[in-house]
Amino acid sequence: MTSSHSHQHSQQSAIPFNKPYLIGNEIAYIREAVESGKISGNGMFTQKCHHFFESTYHFPKVLLTSSCTDALEMAAILTNVGAGDEVIMPSYTFVSTANAFVLRGAKIIFADSNALEPNIDAEQIAALITPRTKAIVVVHYAGVACDMQPIMDLANKHGIWVVEDAAQAIDSFYYDRPLGGIGHLAAFSFHETKNIISGEGGMLVVNDPQLLKRSEIIWEKGTNRSAFFRGEVDKYGWVDVGSSFLPAETIAAFLYAQLEKLDIIQTKRKQIWETYYQNLQPLAQQGYFRLPHLPHYATNNAHMFYLVFPDLEQRTHFITQLRLHDIHAVFHYLSLHKSPFYSPHHNPQRTLVNCDHYADCLVRLPMFYELNDNQQQYIIEQIQQIYSTIN
Numbered sequence: 001m002t003s004s005h006s007h008q009h010s011q012q013s014a015i016p017f018n019k020p021y022l023i024g025n026e027i028a029y030i031r032e033a034v035e036s037g038k039i040s041g042n043g044m045f046t047q048k049c050h051h052f053f054e055s056t057y058h059f060p061k062v063l064l065t066s067s068c069t070d071a072l073e074m075a076a077i078l079t080n081v082g083a084g085d086e087v088i089m090p091s092y093t094f095v096s097t098a099n100a101f102v103l104r105g106a107k108i109i110f111a112d113s114n115a116l117e118p119n120i121d122a123e124q125i126a127a128l129i130t131p132r133t134k135a136i137v138v139v140h141y142a143g144v145a146c147d148m149q150p151i152m153d154l155a156n157k158h159g160i161w162v163v164e165d166a167a168q169a170i171d172s173f174y175y176d177r178p179l180g181g182i183g184h185l186a187a188f189s190f191h192e193t194k195n196i197i198s199g200e201g202g203m204l205v206v207n208d209p210q211l212l213k214r215s216e217i218i219w220e221k222g223t224n225r226s227a228f229f230r231g232e233v234d235k236y237g238w239v240d241v242g243s244s245f246l247p248a249e250t251i252a253a254f255l256y257a258q259l260e261k262l263d264i265i266q267t268k269r270k271q272i273w274e275t276y277y278q279n280l281q282p283l284a285q286q287g288y289f290r291l292p293h294l295p296h297y298a299t300n301n302a303h304m305f306y307l308v309f310p311d312l313e314q315r316t317h318f319i320t321q322l323r324l325h326d327i328h329a330v331f332h333y334l335s336l337h338k339s340p341f342y343s344p345h346h347n348p349q350r351t352l353v354n355c356d357h358y359a360d361c362l363v364r365l366p367m368f369y370e371l372n373d374n375q376q377q378y379i380i381e382q383i384q385q386i387y388s389t390i391n
């Protein structure tokens, strides 16, 4: 792109950070669900979604949930995390990763991110393990795999559960293994900001065979209703704790329509991602910001396109300049170990410098299925404009 094109798109309307979209059969399938006479959970579309994941990624068992938050709460129940137990996780993550375990009374031991990318620094985990450590929760940030092999080895050596927060990680891999299929449990999200959406929505993956039976019971309000409908027991009743974690069939119908088009959605998102990467490389080489880093063991599922600035002031300047041109770039997460809720429980001697750096310096560019070429070129030109006077 040359600077002579810079003012071509002055009539551009506002570009949001995210935009939900329909890919095909969503409305038709919702209608079909309603007309079938059943829109509560665990009906035909829920089964179709389960089958999709179990056959596409060979996950042993999956259960749709109303959110990834719900799936994480199920993971906390299934791992029997309770008062006095410690759970290790990155501080640079969404609050639900931590809340699910705090709700069970656990103490969260926050770990730092890598210097090159925001995932948990696998090498720091060993030093945080104590006799009270019950689980390690990894977050595949931006759909980029954490370094799972050393983490699984460490966890197995100490008899600790591993839960993957795979909220952003659909259709992404660690070497040739699908994310969500490596830890004992994993949680996905279909929130409207993710690659595949259903408004609110999520899924628990149960990889550990010991947890299969109980996962269904917790999902169905602490009853053995699923076993009853399979004819395995002759009556169903209250057999454990649980809650109402199932989504309605209308949600599953929407989700199934998206899953059918997963490849088309992913191809488009990867194109958008590559276009950002290629066009912003010259500015990155001049040192204005860093582009996303992909470790050799990780694939890119194009969940997110982020930039990392040298400091907070430069990030604020960037976001403000884009806002002036009606482009909505956003930042996240605030370090959880410094949050008003959790900072009293975090040892202040343990500074997490990489986490704090991403909290101050990372920004996400607009990224959604319907982002068109004109809009993306406009965004890239406006970014080039910010630095054109400096050169």
Ligand SMILES: *Cc1c(COP(=O)(O)O)cnc(C)c1O
Pocket: 066, 067, 068, 069, 070, 093, 094, 096, 097, 139, 165, 167, 168, 188, 189, 190, 191, 200, 201, 202
């Ligand atoms: C989106 C997200 C969640 C929460 O997902 P919901 O479906 O909104 O509950 C949890 N963890 C991470 C890392 C996320 O990105």
